[in-house]
Structures are given as structure tokens and as C-alpha cells.
Amino acid sequence: MTKTAYEIIYEPNLLVTYWSFRLMIGLAAFSAALCVTIFWLTRKNRGIDQGWMQKLALISLPMPFLAASFGWIFTEMGRQPFVVAPNPTGFNQVTMLTQAGVSEATSVTEVVISLSVFTVVYAVLGVFWFRLMKRYAYEGAPHVEYEEPSDDADKPLSFAY
Amino acid sequence: MDLALVWFILIAVLWTGYLVLEGFDFGVGMLLEKVGKGDKGRRVVLNSIGPIWDGNEVWLLTAGGAMFAAFPEWYATLFSGFYLPLLLILVALIVRAVAIEYRGKINDDLWRKRWDWVIMGSAWVPAILWGVAFANIVRGVPIDENFTYTGGFFNLLNPYALLGGATTLTLFLAHGAIFLTLKTSGEVHDRAAAVAKTMAPITLVVAAAFAIWTQIAYSVTWTWAVVAVAAVSLLLTWLFVNKESWGKAFATNAITIAGAVVLIFGSLYPDVMPSSTNPAYSLTIDNASSSDYTLMVMTWVAVVLLPIILIYQAWSYWVFRRRLSLDHIPEHNSLTFIKKK
Numbered sequence: 001m002t003k004t005a006y007e008i009i010y011e012p013n014l015l016v017t018y019w020s021f022r023l024m025i026g027l028a029a030f031s032a033a034l035c036v037t038i039f040w041l042t043r044k045n046r047g048i049d050q051g052w053m054q055k056l057a058l059i060s061l062p063m064p065f066l067a068a069s070f071g072w073i074f075t076e077m078g079r080q081p082f083v084v085a086p087n088p089t090g091f092n093q094v095t096m097l098t099q100a101g102v103s104e105a106t107s108v109t110e111v112v113i114s115l116s117v118f119t120v121v122y123a124v125l126g127v128f129w130f131r132l133m134k135r136y137a138y139e140g141a142p143h144v145e146y147e148e149p150s151d152d153a154d155k156p157l158s159f160a161y
Numbered sequence: 162m163d164l165a166l167v168w169f170i171l172i173a174v175l176w177t178g179y180l181v182l183e184g185f186d187f188g189v190g191m192l193l194e195k196v197g198k199g200d201k202g203r204r205v206v207l208n209s210i211g212p213i214w215d216g217n218e219v220w221l222l223t224a225g226g227a228m229f230a231a232f233p234e235w236y237a238t239l240f241s242g243f244y245l246p247l248l249l250i251l252v253a254l255i256v257r258a259v260a261i262e263y264r265g266k267i268n269d270d271l272w273r274k275r276w277d278w279v280i281m282g283s284a285w286v287p288a289i290l291w292g293v294a295f296a297n298i299v300r301g302v303p304i305d306e307n308f309t310y311t312g313g314f315f316n317l318l319n320p321y322a323l324l325g326g327a328t329t330l331t332l333f334l335a336h337g338a339i340f341l342t343l344k345t346s347g348e349v350h351d352r353a354a355a356v357a358k359t360m361a362p363i364t365l366v367v368a369a370a371f372a373i374w375t376q377i378a379y380s381v382t383w384t385w386a387v388v389a390v391a392a393v394s395l396l397l398t399w400l401f402v403n404k405e406s407w408g409k410a411f412a413t414n415a416i417t418i419a420g421a422v423v424l425i426f427g428s429l430y431p432d433v434m435p436s437s438t439n440p441a442y443s444l445t446i447d448n449a450s451s452s453d454y455t456l457m458v459m460t461w462v463a464v465v466l467l468p469i470i471l472i473y474q475a476w477s478y479w480v481f482r483r484r485l486s487l488d489h490i491p492e493h494n495s496l497t498f499i500k501k502k
Contacts, residue, residue, distance in 0.1 A: 103241035105310040114248045121252060125259055132266055135496055153483060156491040161207045161265050 020074040027067035164456035168231035173426040179220035186214045188337015190284025196352045209344040212481040234449035235433045242310025257283035268493040288333045289326040296325025304436035328371040335360040342407040347486040361399040380428040391420035
């Protein structure tokens with residue numbers, strides 16, 4: 001690298017980092033608050049029959065995935081243009097620009113293949129996930145009879161794949 | 162003994178743990194239909210690894226993570242150079258995890274049958290590719306003076322590497338069948354026993370051929386001792402399988418897998434990834450390792466955490482030690498598949 005650390009602009013894309021961080025924290029806090037609320041609503045064997053709560057619970061399904069995704073967007077865009085964001089006044093001013101970290105052994109074709117494969121795999125899995133969630137949301141959880149705990153080795157498993 | 166050497170040995174230990182444990186997971190996955198036969202039988206086979214298969218995968222994360230932290234140059238050359246084969250393994254591991262979890266989520270024969278194919282396919286692929294990858298590392302691959310792999314994809318498909326793939330494949334098939342004899346009873350157990358009896362002599366021939374080729378072409382004198390141990394344990398596995406001493410057969414087959422890892426790492430030493438372009442460009446324990454400070458921090462972390470991991474894994478095996486038979490499998494309680502609501 002010809003540039004030294006002092007000539008590099010340290011400012012990442014602020015619009016993205018500002019909002020992705022807040023979305024990560026906000027969505028996680030929302031999910032956590034919802035958990036606490038449901039913990040309260042289900043006290044003493046109560047079921048949840050409030051309509052607004054059921055709607056909120058449905059809406060919250062993708063929240064952890066979104067929070068995790070925004071968290072990754074925050075780190076990956078916030079660290080640019082470095083592989084790891086350096087401390088400008090730190091030891092030896094060690095820096096490594098993203099473009100210096102690009103692997104020479106891996107061709108563009110290979111990266112295109114891997115990104116396409118991951119996109120397809122996750123898209124297909126996403127469709128399956130959505131269809132399963134929709135079915136379960138429509139029809140409710142399966143009814144399971146309560147059984148006294150037992151050490152009988154011949155009884156069927158209470159949970160099995 | 163310096164810390165880089167300690168971590169070279171520790172990484173061999175982590176790979177041994179991974180291949181011994183996930184080896185039978187792959188074997189069980191590959192034999193899902195062969196030993197399972199029908200939905201209930203398949204569920205016996207699947208539930209034999211049900212509580213442990215994802216814990217076994219942790220060993221891969223630690224092995225890969227230890228290579229990344231202790232030998233960053235090795236990790237960089239290997240994971241960039243073997244990009245496509247490792248991508249295949251990764252995709253197989255991803256869809257395998259999903260297939261095991263999703264299989265029972267909808268009560269529908271076609272749904273289950275499709276995921277069963279995924280479970281089987283995603284066990285065959287890594288069972289072969291791990292052997293191909295390790296054999297190529299031992300054989301040496303084209304690496305230039307910047308530690309960059311220059312070989313491309315098809316360079317990795319050579320006779321020696323394919324024999325390595327056949328070795329892990331047969332070892333894991335035998336391992337999975339023997340594991341199933343220990344974890345199941347009734348007709349599933351009997352079918353697993355039959356597979357183990359078929360696989361033991363095949364494994365003996367294939368693995369012995371790989372060990373001797375490795376020893377003669379790529380190794381050093383002291384590893385003859387490892388080859389001898391592997392030969393004895395292969396013979397004993399065959400013997401124990403025929404005597405139906407399944408516990409002993411499982412132990413000796415595990416020793417064979419460990420022997421393969423020791424042979425591979427023993428052949429590599431003091432290199433971690435030899436260059437076939439020029440021996441001067443080889444990655445070695447010295448030139449590929451992290452700084453002493455990094456290695457010291459890692460050593461402390463490993464000393465504290467490794468016993469904890471061993472204890473909780475051993476505990477989960479103890480809790481789920483019972484044999485399964487067709488009678489232990491509950492009815493499906495998931496939703497049935499309705500096309501239109």
C-alpha cells in the first residue's frame with residue numbers, strides 16, 4: 001500500500017452504520033421486551049388470548065434474523081476500507097486495507113459460484129421456513145398429552161426426530 | 162518444545178476428535194435407508210445420533226478455528242486454495258443440519274422422503290471430500306513464493322487423493338455401522354451388523370493401501386510404527402466385527418481413524434502444507450504460525466476450555482446412552498400436509 005494510515009479516510013458509510021446499529025439493538029430489545037411480556041402474560045398457567053399479543057408474536061418471528069443481519073451489515077460496512085478497523089494512534093499504526101486482504105488464489109469465478117450457491121441455498125431454505133411457519137401459525141402447535149415423567153426404558157421417546 | 166509445535170499437535174488432536182465423532186455421524190447418515198428400511202427404522206437410525214450429531218460438529222469449528230488463530234498462513238493458503246471443495250463440504254453440512262431438523266416438521270411421506278435423500282447425500286459428500294482434502298495436503302500442492310495456491314480445482318482430483326477419499330468413506334461407513342450396532346436393538350441392529358460385516362474387510366483393504374502409499378511416497382521412518390498400529394487395529398476391527406464384539410470393534414476402528422490423522426500429520430512435519438512447486442515455498446510450522454503472544458493466549462484458553470468441553474460432551478453421551486428400537490419411536494405429532502387451506 002502506498003498510502004499511509006494518516007491519509008486514509010476513516011469515516012465509513014454513516015447512513016448505513018448509523019441505522020443498521022440502531023435496527024440491530026432496537027429489534028433485539030423489542031424481542032427481549034416481548035419475551036418478558038409473554039413471561040408475565042403466561043403466569044400461573046395462563047394462555048395468551050389477547051389478540052394484539054398474538055399479532056405481535058407473529059410479527060416478532062423474523063426479528064432475531066433481521067437483528068443478526070443488521071448487526072453483520074453494521075460490522076462489515078463499518079470496518080471499511082479496512083479488514084479490521086485500526087486504531088489511528090495505536091501501536092505502529094498497523095493497518096490492512098480490504099483490497100490488500102483479497103485472496104489471490106481464489107478466482108472471481110469461484111467467488112461468483114460460492115455467492116450464487118449460498119444465495120440459492122438460503123433462498124430455498126427461506127421459502128421452506130416461511131411455508132412451515134405459515135402452516136404452524138394457521139393451525140397452531142400440535143396437541144401433546146401430558147404424561148407423568150417415567151424412567152421406563154421401554155417407553156417411546158418423548159421427543160424424537 | 163515451542164508453542165507452535167504444541168498447536169501443530171493440538172490441531173491434529175482436534176481433527177482426530179472431529180473425524181472419530183462426526184465419522185460415525187456421516188456413516189449413520191449414509192446408511193439411513195440401507196439400515197433403516199421404512200420410516201420407523203429410518204427414525205431409529207436418525208435418533209441414534211439425534212442428541213449428539215451437532216455437538217460433534219463443534220470439533221470441526223475448533224479445528225478450523227485453531228488453524229486460523231495458530232497458523233494464519235496455513236489457514237489462508239488452504240481455505241483460499243481449496244475454495245470449491247471446501248464450499249461443497251460447507252453446503253453439505255448446512256443442508257444436512259436443516260434436513261435432520263426439518264424432516265419431521267411435516268407429517269407427509271414425500272416430505273420425509275425428500276429430506277432423507279438430502280440427509281444421505283450430504284453425508285456422502287463430506288465423507289469422501291475430507292479424505293481427498295487431507296491426501297492433497299500430504300501429497301503437496303502447487304504453492305508459489307507468496308504462499309498462494311496456484312493449482313486450480315482439477316489438480317485436487319488425482320489417484321492418491323481419490324484413494325484418500327475412498328479411505329475416509331469406507332472408514333466412516335464401517336464406523337457408522339458399528340456405532341448403530343451399539344445404539345440400536347432389534348431388526349435395525351441386525352441390519353447394521355450385516356453392513357459392518359461387509360464393510361470391515363473392504364475398509365481393511367482400502368485403508369491399508371492408503372496407509373502404505375502415504376508411508377512409502379510421502380512419509381518418514383518413524384511413521385512405520387503408526388502404519389503398523391493402523392494395520393493391527395484394522396485387522397482387529399475385522400476380527401471383532403465377526404465375533405460381534407461391537408464395543409471393541411468401535412474402539413479399534415476409532416484407533417484406525419486416529420492413526421490416519423497421526424500418519425498424515427507425522428508425514429507433514431515440519432511442514433504444514435508442502436509446496437510441490439518448490440520445497441522452499443512450503444508452509445512450515447515456523448513460517449506459518451502466529452506470534453508467541455497469540456499462541457500463549459490461545460494455550461491458556463485451550464487449557465481452561467478443552468476440559469469443560471470434554472466433560473459436557475461425555476455427559477451428553479452418558480445421558481443418551483440407551484439403545485433404541487422400533488418400539489421407542491413415537492407416532493408423528495407434526496402437522497399433515499394439506500395443499501390448500
